[in-house]
Amino acid sequence: GGIITQTPKFLIGQEGQKLTLKCQQNFNHDTMYWYRQDSGKGLRLIYYSITENDLQKGDLSEGYDASREKKSSFSLTVTSAQKNEMAVFLCASSIDRGPSQNTLYFGAGTRLSVL
Amino acid sequence: GDSVTQTEGPVTVSESESLIINCTYSATSIAYPNLFWYVRYPGEGLQLLLKVITAGQKGSSRGFEATYNKETTSFHLQKASVQESDSAVYYCALDSNYQLIWGSGTKLIIKP
Numbered sequence: 001g002g003i004i005t006q007t008p009k010f011l012i013g014q015e016g017q018k019l020t021l022k023c024q025q026n027f028n029h030d031t032m033y034w035y036r037q038d039s040g041k042g043l044r045l046i047y048y049s050i051t052e053n054d055l056q057k058g059d060l061s062e063g064y065d066a067s068r069e070k071k072s073s074f075s076l077t078v079t080s081a082q083k084n085e086m087a088v089f090l091c092a093s094s095i096d097r098g099p100s101q102n103t104l105y106f107g108a109g110t111r112l113s114v115l
Numbered sequence: 116g117d118s119v120t121q122t123e124g125p126v127t128v129s130e131s132e133s134l135i136i137n138c139t140y141s142a143t144s145i146a147y148p149n150l151f152w153y154v155r156y157p158g159e160g161l162q163l164l165l166k167v168i169t170a171g172q173k174g175s176s177r178g179f180e181a182t183y184n185k186e187t188t189s190f191h192l193q194k195a196s197v198q199e200s201d202s203a204v205y206y207c208a209l210d211s212n213y214q215l216i217w218g219s220g221t222k223l224i225i226k227p
Contacts, residue, residue, distance in 0.1 A: 098210075
């Protein structure tokens, strides 16, 4: 088995601040994802990556940057935190692209609060 | 765009009672999308519970079942007799062109 580790677990930022979230996986999976979940809503895809140094935008990519410098890690940057923003960011990985053929495995999440 | 609507929680069920969590979908990009139920147990990450990739088929796992009904565009999750360990948040999702579209989640509380 493997594990997905997201750091930090909790992130408190100031309005306008650039904030970076990190994700590491030891499954040796090719594809990694970043999702955002707002309270009472479903997950929305921000970015995904099908291999090292690849980046693909999801529906929610505006306001975020991502980086996949190594196969095992995928980082997400909030380029300018919005006041009163609160959300949970979930990282996931799968062997390959395509959720129907390749099960997604998720980390525990990073909870963001912006003051 | 594609969307998923599921029972708004929390849903409270007594142990050993039956459960149904409703899920309906709207798919404009594909006629018969693949459908999923994911679950998040307390303190754990989201994990796949079951999936069905053929309309009309039933998926099952851990005592849960869901049948893909293309006529009613539904994929309801059912269990005949719930246990305390089933307390979790359940998410319905569909595959829309290699991206998962998620419902908002249904929190299930089991009364002992």
